[in-house]
Amino acid sequence: MDFSRQKRMLQYFWIDKIGNVLFRLSWHLVHAIIYFCYFMMAMVHGLESHLISRGLLRKYKYLHISKINYLAIVIESEEACRTSNVIQLLQWVAALGINHICLYDNEGLLKKSKDVILDKFDGAILFQDTHENNMLLDQPCMTLEFVSFSDGKEAVARAANVLLMKYIKSGAAASNLGEQIFSESEMSEALKTVGSGGPEPDLLLIYGPARCHLGFPAWRIRYTEIQHMGPLKSMKYGSLIKALYRYTTVRQNYGK
């Protein structure tokens, strides 16, 4: 009896082993199919971008660019050093009539290249040099804002200290349970005070391998449309047009 029990256990062991091998093979097969699907999708998108660039797809010919007041572009840091690609992208965007742009990469490499980038655009000024955010839209020239990871969570921590000073000066008791002490507009003001108070972009384009905002300041993307554009090195003008067109057709309820 002991022998038949051992034999059964050995059989289960081998069934389990074979089962694991079959599951692994299935997993690799499924992922091979996914790679193939992504490859085919990239081909189709490439063809579509080409047709859009040539003006052969009618619906993309007329863009209501006025709907986009502020555009943000997130660039994966591994590609942010491709300054020529960044400049080309900005030239495309400017040619389409969008003049107020925020550039973000989480390591701040674009901040280091800002002088090189600004030199390529006549009359372009840094967002930080415009005195009032409210006047931003009235600026006839191009404004560029360079943002990095330190303008996100860390800026909120700095702004919190500004609010803490305000809280202490007001003499408020620490035990105001359930009462709201600050409003969202006070938080926005505090963020401006610490130099991280840019406007909320209407559209955020992500150039990178995956759809992820990589730490773009959270306070500024509450209702921002987020579109993934693929890697910067394979950016296409037609894809940009398609993304802008898609934004202009979106209708937001803002919770209603």
Next chain:
Amino acid sequence: MLLNEDVLGHLFTGWTSMLRKCAFRVLRVGPIPRHIAIIMDGNRRYAKRKRLHEGTGHDAGAMALLYLLVYCYELGIKYVTVYAFSIDNFKRNPEEVQKIMDLMMESVFLLSRLSKIYLLRVHFAGNLQLLSADLRKAAKKLMENTARNSNLVLTICVSYTCSDEILHAVEESCKEKTEIAGRDDDGQGTHRVIKLVDIEKHMYMAIAPDPDIIIRTGGEWRLSNFLLWQSCCCHLSSIFTVWPEFGVLHLVWVVLDFQHKYTYFARKKNAIVDLGNG
């Protein structure tokens, strides 16, 4: 609609259950996300398309959530966060708001029964002061009763926006620092500096790690003030299907997509941790 755990019975029998378990076994060869978050968008569009009353769309959405919990439990996902009701949703017509609140109350009772079977922990994230006293009390009781469970942590974001979460965390940090400064008499204000770690511990979502995937159904490509703080290294997945029609195949696709990009996200998480540490 009376939600009932008996409707889940058919999920565990039949050939579809076996196929699902097989598919999940294949998926588990690769990395499984620890935390998924969902913006459950499209309930009203679903009801409109099926020519049903608007409230029926929300009922169907609640059922879809129940099924998702079962799938996540079987797949081994530890944290599930759902965007049930935003602070902005209070602007909707009062009838719809009341319907959603009633549905939430039913869900609380159902989840308290399910949590005993599946050892589910339920947490409500948001400004609960904006809810009715009954719902708030029921939610707090459910949180207390399930605090020790750990098989799966379900966080329901109700009366929530990320900007309110950040503001709340900053307020709590200010109160804490003022209290500490009041107790310590060194006069130098050494404890009066708020650091990032102080804000993060007061977030409503401090109970769970940052999500690996945020899924938005309904085909929209924005976060609508949901987990903006926590989604630095998070795969944002937009599914065209409306929420009541979200099923196991959509979940399988989302997880496969996550696995496809896993190496990149793992690298990014390490890079962002290094950036945070200075």
